[in-house]
Amino acid sequence: MHEYTIAYDLYATAKKAAIDNHAEKVKKINVDVGKMAMVNPDQVIFLFDTIKEDDPLFTTAVLECHEIDPVTACTCGYEGSEIYVCPRCGALPQLVKGREIVVTNIEIEVEDA
Numbered sequence: 001m002h003e004y005t006i007a008y009d010l011y012a013t014a015k016k017a018a019i020d021n022h023a024e025k026v027k028k029i030n031v032d033v034g035k036m037a038m039v040n041p042d043q044v045i046f047l048f049d050t051i052k053e054d055d056p057l058f059t060t061a062v063l064e065c066h067e068i069d070p071v072t073a074c075t076c077g078y079e080g081s082e083i084y085v086c087p088r089c090g091a092l093p094q095l096v097k098g099r100e101i102v103v104t105n106i107e108i109e110v111e112d113a
């Protein structure tokens with residue numbers, strides 16, 4: 001289960017950030033999900049909600065997935081979003097961006113010092 005691993009990784013990343021920053025609560029986790037990552041964001045969110053259920057740090061945490069369009073480049077110099085055939089030379093372009101799943105921002109609530 002690809003999505004479960006991703007959801008768990010996101011949970012673990014947010015948890016580490018929360019602990020490192022002495023957070024009381026995790027509020028929101030923003031994630032960029034490349035369209036070529038072959039991941040269903042709705043399923044990741046669903047699984048994330050299941051994983052975080054018993055964690056008091058995460059009672060109000062929301063996972064927000066932002067889908068990112070692919071970016072490709074070809075040896076001929078083409079750069080764009082064509083993923084299968086280079087419109088300039090017909091070769092297979094290389095995927096530069098669009099397969100990654102990256103946490104861009106974690107919003108936390110820190111207790112008053």
Ligand SMILES: [Zn+2]
Pocket residue numbers: 074075076077078086087088089090091
């Ligand atoms: Zn090309």
